[in-house]
Structure formats: structure tokens, C-alpha cells
Amino acid sequence: MPGREFFQTQSVGQALAGFRPRRRTGPETVRREDALGRVPARAVRSGVPLPGFARSTVDGYAVRAADTYGAGDGLPAYLDVVGALRMGTAADVEVRSGGAVQIPTGAAVPGSADAVVMIEHTQVTMPGVIEVTRPVAVGDGVVRPDEDVAVGNELVPAGRPLRAQDLGLLAAAGITRLVVLRRPRVAIISTGDEVVAPDTECVSPGQVRDATASALAALVLQAGGEPASYGIVPDDLELLTKTLTTAVAECDLVVVSAGSSVGARDETTAAVEALGAPGVYCHGLAIKPGKPTLLAECADVPVIGLPGNPLSALVVFRMVGLPVLRLVGGITTVPPEPSTAATMARPVASAAGRLDVVQVSVRDGVATPLFGHSALLSLLTSADGYVVIPEPATGLDAGTSVTVTMYR
Ligand SMILES: Nc1nc2c(c(=O)[nH]1)N[C@H]1C(S)=C(S)[C@@H](COP(=O)(O)OP(=O)(O)OC[C@H]3O[C@@H](n4cnc5c(N)ncnc54)[C@H](O)[C@@H]3O)O[C@H]1N2
Ligand code: MOO
Numbered sequence: 366m367p368g369r370e371f372f373q374t375q376s377v378g379q380a381l382a383g384f385r386p387r388r389r390t391g392p393e394t395v396r397r398e399d400a401l402g403r404v405p406a407r408a409v410r411s412g413v414p415l416p417g418f419a420r421s422t423v424d425g426y427a428v429r430a431a432d433t434y435g436a437g438d439g440l441p442a443y444l445d446v447v448g449a450l451r452m453g454t455a456a457d458v459e460v461r462s463g464g465a466v467q468i469p470t471g472a473a474v475p476g477s478a479d480a481v482v483m484i485e486h487t488q489v490t491m492p493g494v495i496e497v498t499r500p501v502a503v504g505d506g507v508v509r510p511d512e513d514v515a516v517g518n519e520l521v522p523a524g525r526p527l528r529a530q531d532l533g534l535l536a537a538a539g540i541t542r543l544v545v546l547r548r549p550r551v552a553i554i555s556t557g558d559e560v561v562a563p564d565t566e567c568v569s570p571g572q573v574r575d576a577t578a579s580a581l582a583a584l585v586l587q588a589g590g591e592p593a594s595y596g597i598v599p600d601d602l603e604l605l606t607k608t609l610t611t612a613v614a615e616c617d618l619v620v621v622s623a624g625s626s627v628g629a630r631d632e633t634t635a636a637v638e639a640l641g642a643p644g645v646y647c648h649g650l651a652i653k654p655g656k657p658t659l660l661a662e663c664a665d666v667p668v669i670g671l672p673g674n675p676l677s678a679l680v681v682f683r684m685v686g687l688p689v690l691r692l693v694g695g696i697t698t699v700p701p702e703p704s705t706a707a708t709m710a711r712p713v714a715s716a717a718g719r720l721d722v723v724q725v726s727v728r729d730g731v732a733t734p735l736f737g738h739s740a741l742l743s744l745l746t747s748a749d750g751y752v753v754i755p756e757p758a759t760g761l762d763a764g765t766s767v768t769v770t771m772y773r
Pocket of ligand 2: 678
């Protein structure tokens with residue numbers, strides 16, 4: 366386009382380090398059972414010790430360890446069985462020197478005992494008497510009252526999305542509600558005169574169903590955000606500006622797809638600029654696919670203009686949009702994506718100074734690159750994962766060891 370400038374591209378690393386919009390979601394209280402994937406606003410500490418009592422880790426006999434020292438098959442220690450402990454009750458039987466109390470796994474160990482000997486290392490020789498054929502040391506077979514968690518210990522940290530095991534520990538400590546950060550509300554706007562709603566039955570030649578919005582909404586959900594659809598806006602600066610203004614007022618992050626290239630109808634930049642300060646942070650990223658990407662901050666809300674090609678839009682949203690979503694939503698410990706080690710089946714070329722995201726299929730530890738234009742969305746559905754070729758590299762040779770980030 367004469368008179369129109371191509372993008373001044375910035376590296377993805379630079380953009381992620383430099384683009385730090387100020388918006389953060391605030392706290393809200395949720396029930397523990399609704400907290401999977403939510404982000405604690407502050408560390409949750411325990412008000413109680415866990416397990417809270419000395420607990421047997423084996424089925425056997427609570428004893429005084431010293432009574433078993435030197436015991437062996439040839440010279441067992443003989444102990445009097447003075448009672449049996451039950452689950453779920455306080456340890457109400459004392460163990461004196463020379464005595465033993467039958468105890469199941471998980472029951473409270475009497476304070477007068479200091480170890481539990483496994484049933485396999487004992488034999489009942491006559492009613493009320495056992496032989497112990499292996500010595501135990503003090504503490505063997507016992508979990509201390511605060512060995513799992515001491516009072517004041519951190520149960521879950523701030524900023525790390527809660528996992529199944531975190532909910533288990535919170536439950537064990539009696540935490541029923543906790544303060545988490547609100548899910549970032551993410552506006553999803555599609556643009557283009559040719560784009561029609563995905564439930565449109567018959568499309569005319571030249572029209573396309575909106576593929577990007579559905580996929581973006583799913584990515585937002587997976588990342589812990591709350592997608593909000595703002596529909597499809599035709600190539601009209603006024604309409605786009607109006608929709609963007611509403612979205613910025615109502616959401617924590619705004620994602621608009623298409624219209625960010627250099628064509629005459631590419632209105633996104635002008636519309637974003639009209640939203641006010643601080644405005645456009647960069648237009649153009651050194652990434653393939655996805656060069657025509659726009660990053661902006663309007664008031665304190667980040668606005669991301671994604672390339673029109675759905676494949677490119679999804680790649681860029683993964684690489685750049687999700688980090689911004691996590692920043693806004695207070696995720697400081699990023700859950701690792703599933704990945705697998707593989708070797709490249711074929712060489713892949715790349716330009717130095719550009720981040721390349723290569724879709725691959727993976728079989729038996731071999732990653733086969735899937736080539737094709739970024740207008741082809743099926744490339745992404747055929748892929749098992751992707752390989753990132755970092756900026757300094759000029760490609761990957763066949764046989765190179767790579768880490769494939771796998772799609773969930
Ligand atoms: N002269 C240049 N032309 C183009 C360049 C360039 O650097 N110089 N970059 C190319 C690349 S790369 C991409 S990607 C596209 C991005 O352009 P836009 O962001 O302006 O997007 P559009 O042209 O509107 O759309 C591109 C393509 O994607 C289809 N599309 C758009 N939205 C959707 C949707 N929601 N669901 C399904 N498909 C969608 C649209 O119909 C077009 O076919 O620019 C290249 N050109
Ligand atoms: O970057 Mo375009 O986003 O390659 O298809």
C-alpha cells in the first residue's frame with residue numbers, strides 16, 4: 366500500500382517484558398469446592414497443626430522403642446499386649462515399659478509410646494504376649510502431630526492456580542472459603558465484512574463463519590479467564606470504535622481479531638488509537654505466524670489486536686495473549702504446559718531475529734513439522750503440539766532434539 370508503513374516489529378520477548386498494562390482483577394471470596402483453578406489473592410496459612418495428633422503409619426503395636434533394641438529372629442523381645450486402640454478416638458491406653466498396644470494405621474499413638482512396630486515383625490506366642498523380631502527406633506511408624514503442616518505454615522501460595530491436591534490440603538486444614546482474584550473478563554471481538562456468525566447455515570462465496578471467537582473463548586476458559594462475546598463488527602471505524610469503547614469499559618482485557626494488517630480496510634489501529642492514552646504499545650511482532658499483532662493499553666485495560674487468519678490469531682493469543690491474561694489475573698506461578706521430548710523428522714527453516722512457532726505431529730518421539738499457509742486452520746487441528754524456534758536460530762536441522770509443547 367503506497368503511503369502506508371509496514372510494521373516496526375518488536376521481538377516477542379521484548380514485547381512481553383515491556384508491555385505491562387496496569388489492570389489487575391480484585392479479590393473475591395469463594396467456597397473451597399468452587400476454587401479449582403482459581404488464584405489465591407494471598408497465601409492461605411494453617412490455623413491448625415496437621416495431622417494434629419501423633420498418628421500411626423502402619424498396622425502393628427505401639428511400643429517403647431527401647432524395649433525392642435537388639436531384638437532379632439534368634440532373640441525376640443517379648444512384650445505384654447495391654448490393649449487395643451481404635452480409629453477416630455483419642456489414645457486412651459498407656460504403654461508402660463515391657464508393654465505393647467495393638468494399633469491400626471492412622472490411629473492416635475499414645476503419648477507414652479514412641480514407635481509403632483509393624484505387625485509383620487511380630488508374632489503372637491501366647492495370648493496377651495507378642496514376640497518382636499526387629500528393633501524399631503524412636504519415631505518409627507509414627508507421624509508427628511505437626512509433621513504434615515505446622516500452625517502458621519503456608520497451605521497454598523498466592524498467585525498459583527489451585528490444583529486438586531491444594532483443595533485437599535485446604536480441606537484437611539478446615540478451610541471452607543478463601544479469597545481469590547476475580548477471573549479476568551476477556552472481551553472477544555471479531556471483525557470483517559465477510560465474517561458471519563458460526564451458526565449461519567448457508568454462507569455465500571466470500572463469506573466465512575467466525576472460527577476465531579469460539580477458539581479464543583475456549584483458550585480464555587482454559588487459562589482461567591471469563592470470555593465475553595462482543596460479536597462480529599463489520600469493517601467500519603465508527604462501529605468498531607463504539608464496540609471497543611464498551612468492551613474496554615466492561616472488561617479486564619480486550620481481544621479483537623483481524624483488521625490489524627496494512628490493508629485499506631484495516632481499521633483496528635485507528636479504532637484503538639481513538640480509545641485514548643496510553644494507547645498503542647506496538648504494532649508488529651517478530652513472530653511467525655502472527656506478525657500483524659497490535660498491543661495497546663486503553664485507560665488501564667490491555668487491548669490485543671490479533672491477525673485475521675484464525676491459525677495466526679490462536680498462535681499469537683497463546684504466546685502473547687495468555688501471558689497478559691495471567692498478568693491481569695494475578696497468576697505469578699504459571700502452571701506448566703504438558704510437553705514431550707522429540708527429535709525433528711525434517712529440517713525447518715527460520716529467519717534470525719524472529720520467533721517461529723511450528724506445528725508438529727508427534728509419533729514415537731519423532732516430531733513431524735506440518736507445513737501450510739496460516740490461512741489453513743486444519744493445520745492446527747492436525748497438530749499434537751508445537752515447537753518454538755527461538756529468535757537467534759536460523760532453523761532446525763533434521764534430528765535436532767526439541768521440546769514439543771503439547772495441546773491439551
Ligand atoms: N500486504 C500485506 N498483506 C498482508 C500481510 C502483510 O504483512 N502485508 N500480512 C498477512 C498476514 S500474515 C495476515 S495474518 C493477514 C492479517 O490481516 P488482518 O489482521 O488485517 O486480517 P484480515 O485481512 O481481516 O483477515 C485475514 C484472513 O482471515 C479471515 N478471518 C478474519 N477473521 C476471521 C474469523 N473470525 N474467523 C474466520 N476467519 C477469519 C479473513 O476472512 C481473511 O481471509 O494479513 C496478511 N496480509
Ligand atoms: O502472521 Mo499471518 O498472522 O502469518 O498468517
